[in-house]
Amino acid sequence: MEKGDEMESLIAKALQLETEPVALLYSETKPEGAAQFAPGTVTSCVMYMLASAAKGKVAVFDRKTFGCFGGGVGLGFGNTYEQFPGGVPGFCRFLSSGNESAPTGKAIGEGMKAAGVPGSFVEMFLHGERYKKTPELADRFVNELPMADVSTPYVVMKPLSQVDPEKDKPVSVSFLVNPDQLSALVILANYDRPGQENVAIPYAAACQVIGILSYNEAASGLQRCLVGLTDISARKNLKGQGLSGKLTFTVPFRRLCEMESQVPGSFFEKETWEKVVS
Incomplete structure (x- = not known):
């Protein structure tokens, strides 16, 4: 250098x-x-x-x-997945199979629509990004991140x-x-x-x-x-x-x-x- x-x-x-x-x-x-x-x-x-x-x-x-x-997590501002709609479980479903079938998932999705959240995000929230096969695997991924x-x-x-x-x-x-x-x-x-x-x-x-x-x-x-x-x-x-x-x-x-x-x-x-x- x-x-x-x-x-x-x-x-x-x-x-x-x-x-x-x-x-x-x-x-x-x-x-x-x-x-x-x-x-x-x-x-x-x-x-x-x-x-x-x-x-x-x-x-x-x-x-x-x-x-x-995820950016808050990535930059080291703590576990900002806790602020995700539905908390950490909501994020784990988002990363995997989606929140539509969760007890409050559909209602949260409708609330986001009413608040003007972009439709692509709402769709992913309800139906999942499918980057992990199950919410349980997504939860393990989150737990293994070196949170800072x-x-x-x-x-x-x-x-x-x-x-x-x-x-x-x-x-x-x-x-x-x-x-x-x-x-x-x-x-x-x-x-x-x-x-x-x-x-x-x-x-x-x-x-x-x-x-x-x-x-x-x-x-x-x-x-x-x-x-x-x-x-x-x-x-x-x-x-x-x-x-x-x-x-x-x-x-x-x-x-x-x-x-x-x-x-x-x-x-x-x-x-x-x-x-x-x-």
Whole structure:
């Protein structure tokens, strides 16, 4: 990592990355001019803000502006599934077979319609996203998430080039990558380490991979890298952002600094990589 007034990523340069790497930070203060969801907006996707940050815009979230309920979980604002219509059981049915047959499910759905909630969300609430076969499996998924309650009022997404190395302390950095770039990052993550578990593809919402799952890795000894955006709901939302062919590759910041130092002398300087990107 080249440090001056700003951070420049040798990895991003070697990858010929089309967008900025995005740093995720805990913050006591709200960055001036940052993009932010309106309070109470529960159908917006955190990944819209990741896309914005990858294009150079700072984004900020707090406990009233995290987008959807999964986004609150993903960013580390506690178990916001408890705020989902019908609570955690309502969410587990939403993720699986739907709420229509639940004792109060249909009434909640009708209430959402009357309140002007988008019809697509109501349909999913009643009939399920079908990402888990049963509510019981969905409940187990929720229980196994490394729920976090960040100690700061804000979580910030910032283009890595705008990170102040004297003031900012990123938790993790996410790259938006195509298959060739993903391949190179997987190799680099294993280049200076033994074993075959230095990169993982967890089953979780896209925001949870770049958020709480990366927080968990940052606090661990192994500090694995995580591949994300396998969440098709998030992929649907990003199609209009020109990022439909991308996945995320998220790296705990301390591990990123190690990986940055490995670029010189690595495969990035060899003919094979030149042929891949040419």
